Each structure stands twice: as structure tokens, then as C-alpha cells.
Amino acid sequence: MKFGILVNEGPYQHQASDSAYLFCRAALARGHEIHRVFFYHDGVNNSSRLTEPPQDDRNVVARWSKLAADHGIDLVVCVAAALRRGIKDDNLAPGFRISGLGQLVESGIQSDRLVVFGD
Amino acid sequence: MTEGIAKKFMFVNRSAPYGTVYALESLEVVLISAAFDQDVSLVFVDDGVWQLKKGQQTKGIETKNFSPTYRALEGYDVEKLYVERESLEARGLDEGDLLVDVTVLSSGELGRLMDEQDVVLSF
Amino acid sequence: MLHIVNKSPLERPSLDACLRIAGPGTVLLIEDAVYAAARGSAAAPRLAEAMQRLKVCVLLPDAEARAIADRLIDGVTTVDYAGFVDLVAGHPNCQSWL
Numbered sequence: 001m002k003f004g005i006l007v008n009e010g011p012y013q014h015q016a017s018d019s020a021y022l023f024c025r026a027a028l029a030r031g032h033e034i035h036r037v038f039f040y041h042d043g044v045n046n047s048s049r050l051t052e053p054p055q056d057d058r059n060v061v062a063r064w065s066k067l068a069a070d071h072g073i074d075l076v077v078c079v080a081a082a083l084r085r086g087i088k089d090d091n092l093a094p095g096f097r098i099s100g101l102g103q104l105v106e107s108g109i110q111s112d113r114l115v116v117f118g119d
Numbered sequence: 120m121t122e123g124i125a126k127k128f129m130f131v132n133r134s135a136p137y138g139t140v141y142a143l144e145s146l147e148v149v150l151i152s153a154a155f156d157q158d159v160s161l162v163f164v165d166d167g168v169w170q171l172k173k174g175q176q177t178k179g180i181e182t183k184n185f186s187p188t189y190r191a192l193e194g195y196d197v198e199k200l201y202v203e204r205e206s207l208e209a210r211g212l213d214e215g216d217l218l219v220d221v222t223v224l225s226s227g228e229l230g231r232l233m234d235e236q237d238v239v240l241s242f
Numbered sequence: 243m244l245h246i247v248n249k250s251p252l253e254r255p256s257l258d259a260c261l262r263i264a265g266p267g268t269v270l271l272i273e274d275a276v277y278a279a280a281r282g283s284a285a286a287p288r289l290a291e292a293m294q295r296l297k298v299c300v301l302l303p304d305a306e307a308r309a310i311a312d313r314l315i316d317g318v319t320t321v322d323y324a325g326f327v328d329l330v331a332g333h334p335n336c337q338s339w340l
Contacts, residue, residue, distance in 0.1 A: 015274075115330055227263075
């Protein structure tokens with residue numbers, strides 16, 4: 001089955017990004033496909049390569065980048081939400097790309113299920 | 120644009136405006152989804168019904184008043200606006216307090232409408 | 243339909259809205275919503291009543307993290323993330339009560 005994922009909150013402040021990541025990993029292990037992960041609202045902050053968590057904590061951003069590299073997942077950051085919050089191509093972590101909200105709607109159309117994670 | 124597939128998209132609005140950005144950014148997705156020719160419904164539940172309250176004046180908080188956009192939705196062929204009766208009543212509101220025409224549904228009716236959707240987005 | 247709730251019922255009305263509106267299907271409690279299923283919680287009776295028409299599941303890793311896995315009310319089903327995935331796949335649609 002093809003899943004689309006929407007992440008509405010940034011890393012560390014809320015559990016949403018962690019829950020979404022663990023859901024994606026479990027879905028992939030189950031043989032499903034992750035069509036796209038779309039980051040909206042403060043969720044765009046998951047894409048900042050300037051993030052530097054303490055060494056004994058999980059690296060939320062790097063974890064998404066690795067998942068994208070290992071499984072060819074499309075990580076899309078909403079352009080309007082990103083520009084509002086100072087996220088640009090210059091500070092984008094590997095595997096993420098900035099695009100329009102149409103990518104979220106398209107993910108809803110093309111996926112079998114769209115699962116929302118937020119506050 | 121994906122040709123030939125019209126899915127039922129429902130946007131569930133449960134947040135009041137201004138206190139958080141969810142109402143505004145939800146509206147932005149609604150406008151985009153209309154361009155994809157999908158079957159779009161908006162529902163307003165809990166504090167989400169405050170998004171539709173007439174008479175919003177935002178000068179004093181130096182924030183854009185985006186409430187007129189709800190009246191413009193018709194121009195984007197987004198005409199299915201639903202409000203849960205229980206949420207209105209719990210806030211001392213009735214249809215006359217709202218800035219746009221809506222269909223008021225009971226909780227049960229809203230649940231059945233939700234069951235029919237392909238994609239339910241909440242922010 | 244699968245209804246996903248992630249907020250404590252004592253903090254937000256998400257669970258109440260979900261139980262009021264949801265038709266037949268399954269409610270999955272994740273993140274802080276797992277507290278609703280703790281024995282003795284103020285929300286537990288509402289959840290127990292809802293179980294007459296809805297299946298109620300709890301995401302076990304979230305319950306374990308919050309030290310309530312050993313005090314969940316009777317009748318709830320615990321699932322892991324793979325079970326979460328199966329629930330999404332097994333229902334025609336899902337709604338997150340954020």
C-alpha cells in the first residue's frame with residue numbers, strides 16, 4: 001500500500017515528527033511504500049541542516065535524511081511555511097526539497113492513505 | 120495535476136484563529152486543493168467554529184484578518200461548509216453569528232460524512 | 243474509519259470530539275492520549291462506554307514511555323508501530339484529532 005504522511009510540527013518540541021518517523025519505518029518494514037512525507041506549519045523545521053542536538057539525543061533531522069536516502073522517500077517542505085520560518089535551500093538538510101502545497105494535495109490523491117501527525 | 124481522479128477531501132478545522140497559525144495555513148491548503156478539482160468539504164468543530172465568527176477586527180493585534188477568505192471560497196468552487204451543532208451551542212453561537220452560509224450538522228451526521236471521505240486533513 | 247487521538251483528555255477536548263462524532267470503527271490512542279486509557283482516569287468511563295460501539299487501541303510504546311502500560315483499562319487492545327500501520331491499512335480512511 002502507498003502511504004502519504006503529513007508532519008505539522010517541528011522536531012523536539014512535539015512528538016509528532018518522532019511518531020511519523022517510527023510509523024514510516026514500520027510501514028517500510030511491512031513492505032509498504034511511503035509516497036511522500038510533507039512538512040507543513042512548524043513541521044518545516046524538521047528540514048534544517050543547522051540542527052545540532054546533544055550527542056546523547058536522537059538526531060531527528062539526520063534520521064529523516066537517512067530514511068530518505070535508504071528508501072528513496074520524497075521529503076517535501078512547504079515553500080510558504082518554510083520562507084515564513086527562515087528555511088531556504090541554503091540550510092536544507094540532505095534528502096529534503098522545497099516545493100508548493102500542491103505536493104500535499106497530490107500526495108492525498110496518489111496515496112492509498114494519508115496520515116497526519118501534529119499537535 | 121493528476122488526471123481523472125477526484126477524491127473526497129475533508130478539512131477538519133478545530134482551532135480558533137490567531138492564537139495559532141493552523142486556521143490560516145489550513146485555508147491555504149483548501150485554496151490549493153480547489154485548483155486540483157477535488158471534491159472538497161470544510162468542517163468546523165470545537166473552537167474551529169470561531170474561525171467563522173462575524174466581525175473580526177485584527178488591527179489591534181497587527182495581524183492579517185483572513186476571515187473574508189471564507190466568503191471567497193465559493194469563487195473557488197468550495198461550497199461545502201459544515202459546522203457541528205454541538206460545537207456552536209457550546210460557544211453560545213448560532214448560524215446568524217457566522218460570516219458565511221454553512222450547513223449545520225449533528226455530531227452523528229458529521230461522523231457519517233467523515234466516513235465517506237478519502238482524505239481527511241486536520242491541522 | 244480509524245480515528246487517531248494524540249492529546250491527553252484532561253488537556254484538550256480532542257478525545258471528546260472524537261467520541262462524539264466518530265461512527266463505527268477504531269480509535270487509536272497515541273502520544274499523550276494514552277493517558278485516557280489509564281485505570282482510574284476521569285476519561286476512562288467515557289472510553290469504556292465508547293467501547294460498546296468502537297474498538298479502542300493503545301500504542302504500547304507510548305504507554306510504556308509514560309509508565310501506564312501495566313494499568314490500562316480492560317477491553318483496550320495494545321499495538322506496536324507495525325500494528326499502527328496495519329490499522330491504517332485495514333481501515334478505508336483515517337482522521338487525526340489533533
